[in-house]
Amino acid sequence: MNEHIVKSYEEELALLDKKIAQMGGLAEHILGHAFDALERRDPKLAEQVVRNDKQIDQLEREIEEQVISMIARRQPLANDLRHVMAALRITGDLERIGDLAKNIAKRALAIAHESHPKPLMTGMRHMGELALAQLKQVLDAYAARDADRALAVWRDDENIDSMYNSLFRELLTYMMEDPRNIGLSTHLLFGAKNIERVGDHTTNIAETVHFLVRGVNITDDRPKGDDTSSTLFSKS
């Protein structure tokens, strides 16, 4: 890509990428910690996640302000226009991912003193690892402007959805076995739902990266794996 004649324009676009990378790194970091806090029943770590989310919010504000200012002063066009719009959209998704990490950490605090049934926690961990890997992939795809890699992330979200499905069923079964499990299971269910939402925001970012690189939206329908919204509370 040729450089802009106006150097400060080039620098501003580079700064935007730097901040997105920073924000993405931070989102990955606190999401990982939120999963650890949940698994290890570590209230200290959970509190740290809640605190760190503020940094993500701050970065979002900075990126938003910079994008607005660049639109006003530079009137970006073509790939530059897509660049600033992509930054604006991605920063929104990353901020939501930060919030979801915070919510997971709060669940971890709520159930820190309860017993953690092993098979359920293993399921949660796998799902979390997959969501983290997806997030890392999509951030790399953004940095490398790699539409194919973004498309792969977009397709693979189905896996997170189907893991969420099976976890959902397991949790239902667990609750039916013993009503005393309902408190813990509900927290875990919300936690799992939060991870599934992380996957959705990651998918949004993948769509944005695709648009940024190719200039067109992804047109085919994404395979959907989450059918829990139509699952009845029955023994099946």
Add this chain to the structure above:
Amino acid sequence: MLNVQTNELQQGATKLGGALNPHKVAAKDVSVYYGEKRALFDVTVNIPDRGVMAFIGPSGCGKSTFLRCINRMNDTIPICRVTGKITIEDEDIYDPSLDVVQLRARVGMVFQKPNPFPKSIYENVAYGPRIHGLAGSKAELDHIVETSLQRAALWKEVKDRLNDPGTGLSGGQQQRLCIARAVAVSPEVILMDEPCSALDPIATAKVEELIDELKQNFCIIIVTHSMQQAARVSQRTAFFHLGVLVEEGATNDIFTNPNDQRTQDYITGRFG
């Protein structure tokens, strides 16, 4: 009641749309030579009626040269030679039997610097219709002058001083007077060569609003150095570079997702 009216309007618009010529101006393999030097290379483009087409590109890219082919302004330069074919409504405008004066009545032009005649406001607009014999009486001529000035959104500002010299108006008003003058002979095509580059932002906005109005009735082709202006006023955009028509397409596509790297580099302000 309102619905009925809207429907009628829509039907009217559809009818109008059906009659539009997608090839109001059609150029095929047009090349221009200034003596030995070739300025334009095999330009082929179709320009639809009732819309605005913007030509953009760096200085010396051939966009103005091509614009001047459309009303044969290049004929006035002795060493200039044009090859290829340009038609307006399927009529070859380089046909030797064609009357160039008549052609220029069909294809009006507005220039970068407002250039009113050193005559009254009234005479500036009346001159064209008079020499082309478009008015049978003084009353008819008055009518043409008034409607032309109204179309150019200038009537309200000048109706009480039609006999004042046109050169006494402000720059923006002078440019709208030149547009009124172009419109007065009922042309089919209006060529604009950087019509706003000598105007302030308010005067520019007025001319752009005017272009929006005029596109309902005319085929407008505008050369502009302002990318934002091209994006604002046109429905289609053509990018010229080194005498070549690099890319032509819907303005929206050109400014969000151009096909050619050269277009992208130019409109985003990168080295080409």
